[in-house]
Amino acid sequence: MNIILADRADMLLPMILKHTDWEIGVLIVQDEEKKEKYKENAKIKAIFTLNDITNQARYTNFSYEEIKKFKRLQAIGDAGTRRMFNDYQFSRYMFYASMAFFNNIFSSQQFDACVITEPVHGFASDYILFEYAELHHVPVYNLATHGFGNFCLNRDLENGGLVSLSDNPLFTKERFYETAHYTEQKKAPKNDIGLKNYVKKWVLHIGGMALLRTVFCLIHRNRFMTINFFPYTLEEYYFSWYKIWSIRRYVRKLYSRYDADCPYLIYFLHFEPEASITNYAETLDSQLVIIEMISQCLPEGWTLYVKEHPDTYKLNTERFDFFVPTYSVFQSKYFFRKMDSLKNVSIIDYKTPATEVIRHAKAVASICGTVLMEAILEKKPVLTFANPHKYILSQLRDVFSIQSFSDLAFALDAIQKDFEPNYDDLYDVYKRYLLPINEDGLLKALSVIVEELKGNCNGN
Structure with missing residues (x-):
């Protein structure tokens, strides 16, 4: 079984390595630290970060016909990318570079399944990966968080969308109550100590992040700051605040x-x-x-x-x-x-x-x-x-x-x-679709995917 796995949060990868004999033909991780962590694992053939998707794009198989197949996804990818990065040209580049990257990936090897964890940020890399997998008739599964500490398992829409769990002892009445009333949950305050954290807390209390960023720039005598890996000047930051205020x-x-x-x-x-x-x-x-x-x-x-x-x-x-x-x-x-x-x-x-x-x-x-x-x-x-x-x-x-x-x-x-x-079916619906974000819940999701893929192989 050869899969392509996009697991930026490192949710499912440890379970797959421990409990399956799958080979991971392509693994997509968040950053270089995760890449370094798994680079020696024999079950993983190739690892890429989000930056690699754009930096290692090759346009050898690129064509206008290929672009037409994905054009409808461009608005979704644009909205998702610009949610984090206010740069029109970067958003467009991310879309086409993601196409070229996954085009080459799917042209070079065959996959038995595609698994994606938390594909909710709308990046072109998520949606393009979905589309290429479906285009090559590869079953797609994704884990999407829902509410207070839970997630649901989805298939690609062609195969039914939400995965119904016939046997789910993990979602108890107590967990149902926590989930249904999760708006009332309160996080315990952090016990930060030290002068630096005290000063930071004091500055945030007086003027929020706007004051903290201003103080940082003044202390370092530098007009530049980084937000979402993009550089901004203090003037640009203030101008953004002016537009918000207006x-x-x-x-x-x-x-x-x-x-x-x-x-x-x-x-x-x-x-x-x-x-x-x-x-x-x-x-x-x-x-x-x-x-x-x-x-x-x-x-x-x-x-x-x-x-x-x-x-x-x-x-x-x-x-x-x-x-x-x-x-x-x-x-x-x-x-x-x-x-x-x-x-x-x-x-x-x-x-x-x-x-x-x-x-x-x-x-x-x-x-x-x-x-x-x-x-x-x-x-x-x-x-x-x-x-x-x-x-x-x-x-x-x-x-x-x-x-x-x-x-x-x-x-x-x-x-x-x-x-x-x-x-009156609220508990039954939650129990049918929701799993807790913990080892037991992730293991249950993985077992469902394994059984379905076995069924697909036996059916073929």
């Missing part, structure tokens, strides 16, 4: 008063750029179009409230600072101006408590995300615009999985007629 000031002027007593549907905006949109909304990833569709289908007298994601206002923290240079690529004044001009659409203050908005809503809509689980726990009608072959909540009987305007019209008609969801 958009936020404009949006605040559009806020409408939230009225809990009027009949309304709430749409929760995703934080863009967000990985889940590139992964779960492969077909329709424009939130503006989704909101306009709902507006055109909304029952008479109803309002569509739109609420921003609170993480949008956390860019000055360590966790979200790397989005500062790319934020204005995905958000704009036009985005909100157009939204505000739509019939019966009102943007409400992002500080409005989500629990209150959900509790009084007629229905809750979004592509995917934690708010839909919160709505399910409140027994509210839920509309998801995610890819139903990948998204777990789309498998619930009483969730409206929207794939067309007629689906949306049907859902809103049912909701207007006081449709009451039950969601």
Whole structure:
């Protein structure tokens, strides 16, 4: 069995090496450190980092006919790459270089399976690898994280999407409760000690990452900084913040008063750029179009409230600072101006408590995300615009999985007629698809892949 494995997080590779006799014809890892770690392993024939994909691209088999096969993926790859790197030319180069790289890989050897862990960042390398494997009729499996410490196993869409687990003792009632209520989980504070960490914490408390980066540049007498491996000057960083501030000031002027007593549907905006949109909304990833569709289908007298994601206002923290240079690529004044001009659409203050908005809503809509689980726990009608072959909540009987305007019209008609969801299959659905991110869960996923591939070999 010869496989191609993209395991940037080193999730599944140790299990494969320990529990299978597979040969790994090609291994893709995050960086040189991981490459060095596994270079002497006899089961691994070739190892490449993400940088190697672009730096070692050879265009010997490149043709316009080949490009046409993948052109539809360019928008997905562009959005995913520019989520991290605000560089148009780099995004385009990454797309074509990834094509050339995997073209040569699949032309030089045959694979029995392709396995990818956490392909949610939307990089061209993920999607191009998917496409080349399917083009060569190679079974594709991927492990995608879902919620609080869990993941689901997916096949390529041609072979069924989400993998149903007939026997899953790992997902207990206790784990189900943790997962369903994971928005309430709190991380234990880090016990950082030392003068350097104390000063850093103090600076972050006063002025966030913007002040920390400024202090760093002043101390080192250097105008340059690195964000996502790309160099930026302090002036460019400040200009990015100016654009963010300008958009936020404009949006605040559009806020409408939230009225809990009027009949309304709430749409929760995703934080863009967000990985889940590139992964779960492969077909329709424009939130503006989704909101306009709902507006055109909304029952008479109803309002569509739109609420921003609170993480949008956390860019000055360590966790979200790397989005500062790319934020204005995905958000704009036009985005909100157009939204505000739509019939019966009102943007409400992002500080409005989500629990209150959900509790009084007629229905809750979004592509995917934690708010839909919160709505399910409140027994509210839920509309998801995610890819139903990948998204777990789309498998619930009483969730409206929207794939067309007629689906949306049907859902809103049912909701207007006081449709009451039950969601009594929630535990069964979670147990059928979710595994914990630990050794037992990963080993279970690997055993499922092994058995399916054995079945494929026996069938042939």
